[in-house]
Amino acid sequence: MGLAWQQGPLSTRAVGQFLTAQPLPDRVLFAEPLWRRMRVRFDGAWVADSEDVVLLHEPNHYPVAYFPIADVRDGLLVPEAKATNHREFGRTKWFTARSGDKQVPRAAWQYTDLPEYADILRDRVAFAWRAMDAFYEEDERIVGHAADLYHRNDIRQTSRHLVVRDGDRIVADTRRPVVLYESGFAPRWYVPRDDVDQSALAPVDGQTFCPYKGLASYYDIGDSKRGAWSYLDAWPEVARVSGLVSFEPDIVDVYLDDRKLALEPGQTVTPHGIDRGLDPSEMPARAGTE
Template sequence: MGLAWQQGPLSTKAVGQFLTAAPLPERLLFAEPLRRRMRVRFGGEWVADSEDVVLLHEPGRYPVAYFPLADVRAGTLVPEERTTTHPDLGATSWFGVGAGESTTRHAAWQHADLPPHAAVLRDRVAFAWRAMEAFYEEDDRIVGHAADPYHRLDIRHTSRHLVVRDRDRVIAETRHPIALYESGFAPRWYVPREDVDIAALTPVENRTFCPYKGLAGYFDINGHKGAAWSYPEAWPEVAEVSGWISFEPDRVDVYLDDRKLEQEPGQSVVPHGIDRGLGPDELLTRDRSRS
């Protein structure tokens, strides 16, 4: 979820509400110090390195890191004639980025005429995530988007009875599923493989990645596309679900203690803004670089 996207409190489709007498503005932006060293790599070189990054949370978008111009390598930014207008922050100037043997256009931006209340972003520049080779916190590569400190995952073990059916066929049945609670989402229930009729699942080539859980593979069930998924090697924070399988309640019938689950509104993950279209290649590149 995060603070400002999916169903976060500052998003346009928040699942909760602020208990205030007067209505809040339709759009609220929130900026805060990241308090982590962050670096940007392009053309095989470090083009930005700062311990003074400001993280901007904007409704409907992933958080964006803004670097002080003083912490951007000299000669990296190539001014462009392109300008756009941000609905809250005013005129925005764009830059190409060049380093080593590489150059790319429309790869960084700066808000050139900020209103006084947004002065914290003055003399700062943000880099388009997909245009750069990699972003790092210290020596660890960060994928997907700048890490959101308000995104939380919790795993809970339970003895509840979970059954998955496709018409009359039992696809899975367990009395020890794992509940994965992810901020902004309804609980996701994971079933150990030994409690799944694996023959009913058809693996498909489609893969996606989550910046918080890792690389997911998918299964069709009797023509129901993407009805189940699994993280073969989930990241350490949620390693317990590695290899376990979860099911989409809008594609097969999922019962929890005899209560049929329904897909809740707002649960589909849709990439936003400058990060639209991110795929698993970024994660696979990260893993290859680690190995």
């Protein structure tokens, strides 16, 4: 969960609440300096490179990076004739990205009639994520969307007793689970493979992608569809859960210290998958230049 998407505080589906005497507006947008060097590649070349990026958090959207026009390669962006209108920011000008024989329509946009309160976005452009070859912070590739500064994962080892059952069958039994605390979500419990009955896990097609953890593979457990998942090669930042197995408590029975777990209200996760245009080929070796 980030600041404005899924169940974040600025999302329309927030799990928490602001304790204010007067209700907040239906939509609250937040922009801030990224404080990181960000670069963009297109047609095999660097086309934007800036240490002055602004990150926009808009309700129910992933964060979007806005680059100063001065930090974008001259001649890359060709204005399109048709404009659209943003509900808060007004007229939106669109650009085709052109480099050599390659051109991609609606590859970038700019707000050209900004109200004074949104002046932080003036003379900046944002790139459509899938229109570009890749985005980088320094020399490390960022996939999925711009990194949300308010999303974090903390992993802790514990000696609590975790048991997973599929009916009468014990699927997992461990006293050394790992708990992953992901901002805004209930804890997720991961079990070492040695403490899982591997014969109970039937791999299934269809992976999802988390920009903060990597590519998740899923397993059926008996008649319980996609009751478990594993990040087989998790990002280095969460490497402690690589290869471990986590179980969905609303699909199979998960007991923690003899207490049956349930999916917490508001904890539905919106998965990233191929239907979002995310390509698994982006996953390996994300660090380094291409």
